[in-house]
Amino acid sequence: MDDKSVPAIKQVDAKGIVCVTLDVHLWSGRKRLRKEALIEKNPELSDLPPESLATMGSIKIADPDDLAPFLRYKREAEKLLKLNGLPLLGTVGIPDSKLQKVYEDLKKIQTRFKDKRDALYNDFNARITEWRLKEENAQWAHLITDIPTPEYVAGKLSFGFHLCRAQPPSDLNGEINQQFDNQMTGLRGQLFEEAAVEATYVAAWHLAKQYRAHGNTWFAIGAYHSTTPCFNRRYSGLVWNTLLQWGVVEGPRLKVQSLADCGYVAPAPTRSAKSSKRETNTQTPTSTATMLAYDATD
Numbered sequence: 001m002d003d004k005s006v007p008a009i010k011q012v013d014a015k016g017i018v019c020v021t022l023d024v025h026l027w028s029g030r031k032r033l034r035k036e037a038l039i040e041k042n043p044e045l046s047d048l049p050p051e052s053l054a055t056m057g058s059i060k061i062a063d064p065d066d067l068a069p070f071l072r073y074k075r076e077a078e079k080l081l082k083l084n085g086l087p088l089l090g091t092v093g094i095p096d097s098k099l100q101k102v103y104e105d106l107k108k109i110q111t112r113f114k115d116k117r118d119a120l121y122n123d124f125n126a127r128i129t130e131w132r133l134k135e136e137n138a139q140w141a142h143l144i145t146d147i148p149t150p151e152y153v154a155g156k157l158s159f160g161f162h163l164c165r166a167q168p169p170s171d172l173n174g175e176i177n178q179q180f181d182n183q184m185t186g187l188r189g190q191l192f193e194e195a196a197v198e199a200t201y202v203a204a205w206h207l208a209k210q211y212r213a214h215g216n217t218w219f220a221i222g223a224y225h226s227t228t229p230c231f232n233r234r235y236s237g238l239v240w241n242t243l244l245q246w247g248v249v250e251g252p253r254l255k256v257q258s259l260a261d262c263g264y265v266a267p268a269p270t271r272s273a274k275s276s277k278r279e280t281n282t283q284t285p286t287s288t289a290t291m292l293a294y295d296a297t298d
Contacts, residue, residue: 016095016096017088017093017094017095017096017165018093018094018095018096018099018163018164018165019088019091019092019093019094019163019164019165020081020085020091020092020093020094020102020106020161020162020163021090021091021092021161021162021163021164022074022077022078022081022160022161023158023159023160023161023162024073024074024077024113024158024159024160025156025157025158025159026067026070026071026074026156026157027062027067027070027153027156027157028058028067029060029061029062029063029064029066029067030058030059030060030061031058031059031061031146032058032059033058033059033143059140059143059144060131061128061131061144061145061146061147062127062128062131063127063130063131063134066120066127066131069116070113070116070117070157073109073112073113073116073159074159076109077106077109077159077161080102080105080106080109081094081102084098084101084102085098085102091164099163103163106161109159110159110160110161113157113159114159117154117157117158118154120150120153120154120157121150121151121153121154122150124150124153125150128144128147131144132144203224206224207220207221207224210223210224218236218240219232219236221235221236221239222234222235222236222239228262230257230261230262230263231262231264233257234256234257234258234259234262237254237255237256237257238256240254241253241254241256
C-alpha cells in the first residue's frame with residue numbers, strides 16, 4: 001500500500017464507534033423424544049408413523065424455570081445494546097461516549113449469568129430429580145433419562161461479549177472502500193439524528209421547568225443556563241443578540257459581560273493532553289479473561 005492510499009482509508013475510518021458483539025450460549029434442557037421410549041409404557045401408540053415420516057418432537061429433561069434466567073439475561077443484554085447503539089456490520093455500533101457505561105452494564109449482566117450458572121451446577125442433580133418427581137411428570141419419569149453431567153451443562157452456558165473497531169479493507173479498490181464509507185455515514189447520521197432529538201427534548205423540558213419557576217421572563221431564559229445573576233444576564237443577553245441577528249426581535253444590541261467579568265476562572269491543566277488520552281484509552285479493561293477484545297487505537 002503506497003502513501004497516497006492512507007489518507008483515503010483514514011477518511012472513512014469508523015471513528016467514534018465501537019462494534020459490540022454478544023457471545024452468549026444457552027442450554028435448551030431438551031432432548032429428542034424417541035418413539036421406542038414412548039411406546040415402552042404406552043403400547044397403544046405402536047401404530048405411530050415411522051420417524052422417517054414424522055418426528056416425535058422433544059422432551060424437557062430439566063425444569064424450564066431453572067433455565068429461564070439465562071435467556072432473560074441474554075435478552076437484557078440485547079436490549080441494552082439496542083437502546084445505546086445501532087446495527088452495524090453484523091454487530092451493534094456503540095458511540096464512544098456511551099461505551100464505558102455499556103461495558104459496565106454488560107459486565108454486571110455477565111456476573112449475574114455466571115452466578116446463576118454456578119448455582120445450577122452445584123444443585124443440578126437435585127433439580128433434575130425434583131423435576132422428574134413433579135406430580136405432573138411422575139408417570140413420564142421414564143422418559144427423563146440420559147441426563148448430561150453438570151459439567152456438560154455448565155460448559156454449554158456461557159456469557160461473553162467482544163468489542164472492536166471497524167475499518168475499511170486495505171484495498172486500493174475505491175468501490176469497496178466507498179461501500180464501507182456509505183455504511184458508516186448512514187450509521188453516524190442515524191446516531192446523530194437520534195442524539196439531536198433526545199437533546200432537543202431535554203432542552204425543551206429544562207426550559208419549561210424554568211418558565212414554571214420564574215414565569216414568562218428573561219430571567220427564566222437565563223435560568224436555563226444559571227440562576228446566578230451575572231451568568232443569568234450574560235446568557236439571556238447572548239440569546240437576545242442571537243434573536244436580534246436572526247431578525248426575530250427588534251431593539252438595541254446588548255453588551256454582554258465576559259465569563260471573567262462574572263468571576264469564572266478556568267481550571268489550570270493538571271496533565272498533558274497526551275497523558276489524558278492515554279488515561280481515557282485505558283478506562284475499559286482489555287483482559288482476555290473477561291472475553292473482551294478491545295482496540296483503543298483509532
